[in-house]
Amino acid sequence: MRIEHTAIWVTDLERMKDFYETYFNGKANGLYHNEKKDFKSYFMTFDSGARLEIMKKGNVTDQPSQTMTGWAHIAFSVGSREKVDELTDRLKKDGFTVVNGPRITGDGYYESVIEDDEGNLVEITI
Structure with a gap:
């Protein structure tokens, strides 16, 4: 068994795609866009084969906090x-x-x- 991918919500999908491409050599697949759900995402694949899905939904703008539970x-x-x-x-x-x-x-x-x-x-x- 292995972890297939992990995912992160973002507010600026294109900027975050550029970040992982520029600094961590990530390769993005084509943009997925579900208009009905107002959802967009990219899967970023890294040299090791690990994958990160970066996702955006509608106008969600909550920022991460170091005092919340969840992924650190x-x-x-x-x-x-x-x-x-x-x-x-x-x-x-x-x-x-x-x-x-x-x-x-x-x-x-x-x-x-x-x-x-x-x-x-x-x-x-x-």
């Missing part, structure tokens, strides 16, 4: 400490908030955590 973050393994440092630096220079790191966590991971355009947490690790 998505993590991308980039292969080395140097790549963690490089991607974190690139994101910071491009105006994204670095929440913490790069650092070695209490459980031994080398990681950084950034916020995407909509405040969702993205962990970058070896």
Whole structure:
């Protein structure tokens, strides 16, 4: 058994598609649009085969919160400490908030955590 994909609600579908394409080498399928339900989505496929569905419904604009229950973050393994440092630096220079790191966590991971355009947490690790 394996996880087939995970999904995230977004407010700006195109901007979030561009984010995952630009920084994490995601490849998007064609836009799915269900006009009756006012629902749109893309499936983003990454080099490892993992998939992320980014979804938008109508005029929903709720923002994520670190005090809610549910999924906490998505993590991308980039292969080395140097790549963690490089991607974190690139994101910071491009105006994204670095929440913490790069650092070695209490459980031994080398990681950084950034916020995407909509405040969702993205962990970058070896």
